[in-house]
Amino acid sequence: MCGIAGYLSKRDAPEPVGRIMLDMLTSLARRGPDSAGMALFRSEPAHRDACWIRLPETGDAEAHAQRILAGLATVGKVGEVQRHHGLLRVELATVAEPGAIRAAVERGSDEVEVVSLGKQMELVKQVGHPDGLAANIDVDGFRGSHAIGHTRLSTESRVDLTHSQPFWARGIADVATVHNGHITNYHKLRRHYEQRGVRFFSENDSEIIGVYIADKLDGGLSLEGALEASLDELDGSFSYLVASGDAIGFARDPFALKPLITVETDDYVAIANEEIAIRAALGGAGIAHEPSGHVSRVWRRTDSAAPVAVAS
Amino acid sequence: MSSVSAARASVEIDASERPVREINGAIRTALAEGTTVAVRSPGARHNLGVALLTPGTVTFGGSVGYYCGGMGDGATVRIDGSAGWGVGEGMLSGTVIVDGNAGNSAAASIRGGTVVIRGDCAARAGISMKGGRLLIAGDAGYMTGFMMQKGFIAIAGNAGDALADSMYEGTIYVAGEIASLGNDAVVEAATEEDQAMLEAAFAEFDLPRPGAFRRITAGRKLWNFETHELETWRAAL
Numbered sequence: 001m002c003g004i005a006g007y008l009s010k011r012d013a014p015e016p017v018g019r020i021m022l023d024m025l026t027s028l029a030r031r032g033p034d035s036a037g038m039a040l041f042r043s044e045p046a047h048r049d050a051c052w053i054r055l056p057e058t059g060d061a062e063a064h065a066q067r068i069l070a071g072l073a074t075v076g077k078v079g080e081v082q083r084h085h086g087l088l089r090v091e092l093a094t095v096a097e098p099g100a101i102r103a104a105v106e107r108g109s110d111e112v113e114v115v116s117l118g119k120q121m122e123l124v125k126q127v128g129h130p131d132g133l134a135a136n137i138d139v140d141g142f143r144g145s146h147a148i149g150h151t152r153l154s155t156e157s158r159v160d161l162t163h164s165q166p167f168w169a170r171g172i173a174d175v176a177t178v179h180n181g182h183i184t185n186y187h188k189l190r191r192h193y194e195q196r197g198v199r200f201f202s203e204n205d206s207e208i209i210g211v212y213i214a215d216k217l218d219g220g221l222s223l224e225g226a227l228e229a230s231l232d233e234l235d236g237s238f239s240y241l242v243a244s245g246d247a248i249g250f251a252r253d254p255f256a257l258k259p260l261i262t263v264e265t266d267d268y269v270a271i272a273n274e275e276i277a278i279r280a281a282l283g284g285a286g287i288a289h290e291p292s293g294h295v296s297r298v299w300r301r302t303d304s305a306a307p308v309a310v311a312s
Numbered sequence: 313m314s315s316v317s318a319a320r321a322s323v324e325i326d327a328s329e330r331p332v333r334e335i336n337g338a339i340r341t342a343l344a345e346g347t348t349v350a351v352r353s354p355g356a357r358h359n360l361g362v363a364l365l366t367p368g369t370v371t372f373g374g375s376v377g378y379y380c381g382g383m384g385d386g387a388t389v390r391i392d393g394s395a396g397w398g399v400g401e402g403m404l405s406g407t408v409i410v411d412g413n414a415g416n417s418a419a420a421s422i423r424g425g426t427v428v429i430r431g432d433c434a435a436r437a438g439i440s441m442k443g444g445r446l447l448i449a450g451d452a453g454y455m456t457g458f459m460m461q462k463g464f465i466a467i468a469g470n471a472g473d474a475l476a477d478s479m480y481e482g483t484i485y486v487a488g489e490i491a492s493l494g495n496d497a498v499v500e501a502a503t504e505e506d507q508a509m510l511e512a513a514f515a516e517f518d519l520p521r522p523g524a525f526r527r528i529t530a531g532r533k534l535w536n537f538e539t540h541e542l543e544t545w546r547a548a549l
Contacts, residue, residue, distance in 0.1 A: 256416055256435035256454055259397060275356035275375050275396060284374050288356070288394035290415040290434035292453025292472045 001153045002180040003028025006241045006271040008146040008248045008299050018142030021149040023281035024272055025130035032153025035164035036133055037125025039176035039243055043145035045119035048079055052123050053088040054161055056111035071104040084137045086161045098171050113201045118174030120245045125164040145301055148243045150178035157203040167210035172217050174245040179206040180273055181258045184236035209240050227251040227296035241271060249298035256293030263288050269299045321348060328353040332360060343368035343387060361389050381408035400427040419446040428517045438465040441482060449519045457484045466510050468522035476528045478548055485510055485525040495548040496531040
């Protein structure tokens with residue numbers, strides 16, 4: 001019974017999206033406090049990429065970090081470096097493709113993983129209640145345009161950083177997913193992708209959604225198209241959110257098995273499993289609406305008019 | 313926390329910072345005293361106004377979460393906002409009126425009374441209804457009226473896929489489009505008496521006058537197992 005939340009501001013000026021996401025996730029933590037995370041977006045790309053890397057849980061962290069930085073130096077110019085518990089954040093000036101950056105970092109270790117890459121996105125996660133996000137990482141001070149977040153109830157896989165959400169749509173900069181539900185054709189899809197050389201880091205079925213979205217975007221589909229295709233190609237129960245550099249969107253399984261509420265005002269779009277999270281974070285404005293099943297929708301920062309709903 | 317007006321005719325409860333059990337206790341006490349209740353700042357919390365067993369009116373000044381008005385017997389529950397899953401579920405009698413939209417399973421298993429949704433319903437509204445009325449002024453989502461047994465659902469807007477799937481009995485009326493019918497659902501024109509009854513019901517709650525309804529009932533093919541209808545059963549199960 002995970003909690004998922006999303007927020008997209010329609011205003012030009014930066015918003016305290018870190019604080020908003022924290023308030024939403026704190027409200028949803030009743031649904032599961034095993035781990036929590038969020039993908040925060042600034043409205044304009046920074047000059048350099050922010051690369052978030054999961055460090056091995058064992059061994060000398062400093063030695064791991066030095067080895068990772070040496071790897072990154074082969075694909076770009078390393079800037080500021082920060083440690084946030086199990087994660088390393090590295091600013092990188094590079095023209096290398098995400099795949100090459102991943103290869104430079106992940107080569108030679110099964111325990112090192114690039115969890116996020118992009119000029120707009122900061123993807124942070126941790127084990128435990130969402131409260132810890134404010135304590136361990138300064139999400140409270142983050143101002144930007146949009147965000148998605150997750151608080152987890154572990155049902156079928158381990159509770160550790162590797163299995164925590166959000167999941168980066170690996171290989172596509174500035175795209176991340178959060179999922180509530182259970183993807184029942186996970187093993188079949190995973191075999192399909194592994195045969196094509198895709199590497200998985202966890203046993204969490206939600207990881208497949210990031211891989212799936214990355215594959216669809218890589219194949220030329222729009223975010224709207226990728227979400228719509230997933231309604232028929234993913235099996236099981238799912239309400240999941242995707243965020244990209246200028247958009248957030250949701251997809252809901254045909255049986256509408258997992259809750260999903262949207263509230264849209266002139267100033268923002270907010271999405272959560274339960275309306276209580278939206279009210280706790282943003283007050284009483286806007287009318288809550290729960291879509292039916294087999295529905296996906298995307299809101300873009302650049303939309304001037306009301307976005308088109310995709311339903312079939 | 314509570315303020316009682318001079319005439320003791322109405323009481324206001326501020327729901328913020330109070331446990332749900334305490335809020336519901338205060339509502340029950342007020343209704344037992346014949347007092348109308350207004351609940352401020354419900355904050356879309358769950359289980360508000362459940363098991364209200366005396367007549368009287370409680371109004372929630374904003375959205376509510378899951379199961380609001382559930383297991384009621386006689387009270388009128390007004391929601392000035394949207395409602396989460398299972399609004400009014402298991403109600404015996406009384407009225408639940410949602411000004412906004414309703415989440416999944418609105419009026420699930422109600423045995424009597426009326427649930428009114430001014431906006432849209434998500435999936436499975438009226439699932440397993442055993443009596444009563446569900447009036448939906450907007451659209452209804454996937455599998456509305458699933459395994460319904462008695463009573464009626466009236467949808468002024470459009471109905472989603474698998475409408476009236478595996479109904480036993482009861483009636484569903486739809487004025488708008490039907491995306492698709494569920495197993496063993498049969499469509500026919502509503503009678504003039506049906507139409508007049510439904511227009512009166514919508515007028516009773518100040519809902520916009522609906523268009524011409526069609527009537528959906530069970531084909532009763534699923535009542536008894538027939539080997540030569542195996543395909544129908546495969547689809548239903």
